Amino acid sequence: MAYFNNAATTYPKPDEVYNFMDSFYKNRTVNSGRGGSETAYVADNLIRETRELVMKILSCPNKQVIFEPTATISLNIIIQGVINSGVKNIYVSPFEHNAVTRVLHHYEKLGQITINQLFVTDDLEYDLERIRYQFDSLKPDFVIVSHASNVIGLIAPVEKIFTLAKKYKATTLVDMAQTAGLVECNIGLDCFDYAVFAGHKTLYGPTGISGFAMKPELKLPSVLFGGTGYDSANQSMPDCLPERYEIGTPNILGIAGLNASLKWIEKQSIENIRRREHENRDKLLSILKDYWFIKIVGVKEERSYVGVVSCLIEGISSDSAGNIFEKCGVQVRTGLQCAPYAHEFINTFPAGTIRFSVSFFTSNDDFEDLKKALDYIDENL
Numbered sequence: 001m002a003y004f005n006n007a008a009t010t011y012p013k014p015d016e017v018y019n020f021m022d023s024f025y026k027n028r029t030v031n032s033g034r035g036g037s038e039t040a041y042v043a044d045n046l047i048r049e050t051r052e053l054v055m056k057i058l059s060c061p062n063k064q065v066i067f068e069p070t071a072t073i074s075l076n077i078i079i080q081g082v083i084n085s086g087v088k089n090i091y092v093s094p095f096e097h098n099a100v101t102r103v104l105h106h107y108e109k110l111g112q113i114t115i116n117q118l119f120v121t122d123d124l125e126y127d128l129e130r131i132r133y134q135f136d137s138l139k140p141d142f143v144i145v146s147h148a149s150n151v152i153g154l155i156a157p158v159e160k161i162f163t164l165a166k167k168y169k170a171t172t173l174v175d176m177a178q179t180a181g182l183v184e185c186n187i188g189l190d191c192f193d194y195a196v197f198a199g200h201k202t203l204y205g206p207t208g209i210s211g212f213a214m215k216p217e218l219k220l221p222s223v224l225f226g227g228t229g230y231d232s233a234n235q236s237m238p239d240c241l242p243e244r245y246e247i248g249t250p251n252i253l254g255i256a257g258l259n260a261s262l263k264w265i266e267k268q269s270i271e272n273i274r275r276r277e278h279e280n281r282d283k284l285l286s287i288l289k290d291y292w293f294i295k296i297v298g299v300k301e302e303r304s305y306v307g308v309v310s311c312l313i314e315g316i317s318s319d320s321a322g323n324i325f326e327k328c329g330v331q332v333r334t335g336l337q338c339a340p341y342a343h344e345f346i347n348t349f350p351a352g353t354i355r356f357s358v359s360f361f362t363s364n365d366d367f368e369d370l371k372k373a374l375d376y377i378d379e380n381l
Helices: 015-027 038-057 071-084 098-109 128-137 158-166 252-268 270-289 318-327 340-345 364-380
Strands: 064-068 089-092 114-117 142-146 171-175 194-198 210-214 294-297 308-313 333-335 353-357
Touching: 015 252, 038 064, 038 210, 038 252, 064 071, 071 098, 071 142, 071 171, 071 194, 071 210, 089 098, 098 114, 098 340, 128 158, 142 158, 158 171, 252 270, 270 294, 270 308, 270 364, 308 318, 318 333, 318 353, 318 364
Parallel strands: 089 114, 089 142, 142 171, 171 194
Antiparallel strands: 064 210, 194 210, 294 308, 308 353, 333 353
């Protein structure tokens, strides 16, 4: 099976991840913070070390790292907490995932917030002058930007957008599900209040472990409640971090896998991983451009991208095309990719696109299988 669905989850993972998870789960798995055994201390130390590795990858030793099961839960904790603190005017990019927009839609229906879209040109440029005009017209309280679109791979200039937003004293949140560990971004800068990461995507870890980095001085109201293994006599959530937001049993096995993947990224270097993925994206584009029936959408030469490419096929719906690729042994993602507003912006709503996404590990065999599938479509159109 040729795998071109890395934007959903990267596959395969580094061998180091599989090996360390297997060894750790057989020999060391216990519940962290809920026992005094030597094995429990090993788990505690693993979690501490993994937090430090995340801080290093994101260049944010001055921030606090919180672990959660998914990026979606992380986004909910932050967005709901910030809204509950009283913000009103929220700005988002046109490329946000439903993990962001469905939360905002809920609060918009309640009449608690207004949602505004940051100005992006038809050439896919974030127009900072127009955005400044937007902020002058309606002061931002909260600005949320997906660092890279999961539909077309476009990278947003988040540092510039958030630096501007901070002039209006806005809270900022970057969704790095498609970029953490792949695109250099200094989350330690003051313009970043919150940054969400997905362990199983560009960090090459397992599913079930994600989280966020935040300024430790921020007072984010809790929206989830429960046991933390800390200050159990108190029925209020602890004020200290990370305990305030890490409820329930931590995913020790997932953290072990993330620990191994972060060490692998350090060994490879973000620069090298990004270069390999960029080369694979170039190979993908070159192959797709060879077929007359393929229409690539959302690609502008002057913009920066991660390894995500969306396209349409002449005369075939995206869902039907997905079934054909599946029969040919090629995994892709079709439809709206949980980002309907992105598709409205690029005029592919409601049918969506066929999305191909590459990774560090996309192989020549994968590309050969893709060409065979495209040849089959060409012969049978």
